[in-house]
Amino acid sequence: MGPSLPSGDTDARPHEPVRTCVGCRRKAPRSVLVRLALEGDRVVVDESATLPGRGAWLHPDADCLALASRRNSIGRALRSPGADATGVALPGA
Template sequence: MAELLDHGLGPVRTCIGCRKQGSRSELVRLVAQGNGSSAVLVDVRRRMAGRGAWLHPSEKCLALAIKRRAFGRALAGAAETGAVERYLMPGTPLVEAQAPTGKPSKPESGSEN
């Protein structure tokens, strides 16, 4: 690890999915939302308060982290990974997608009364 720091790669972090080490710039920082929530958030700017976990931005590492239940261990019980999945795989529907309510998202033209 000292050799990596000597070559100017900066701080070394470990991916919670594949368990391989990489520089901060190669990994995405994750934090627990807090306030009693079990949600995991992506800390894009790497400035959010609290303990952070690190993950390679790949579907493979995300799947490994979910399979290993690594989010809950790294972030004290946080397990809701929807925000991480949306960040890493935009456009891919979540398995836990909400059921439609049957209400239109916008009122039809002329029905605003």
């Protein structure tokens, strides 16, 4: 709306990091994804994105979680193929 704003794609803010969902493989700004991280050998939702180590990013969507579980892409993203992702509880689900 502002006269000095450049025109163009306004879908994503340019300075926001983009991550790839480990379920559907689509890219999205990290603010719309949830971070999954390891707590021991269990995969948990890292809602504050503060857990140490690698993170895997996922849409808070049961379909994406199912896809990610089927492909074991959460374990791969976390470099922990045996990680147990069965206890992941998506926010709002």
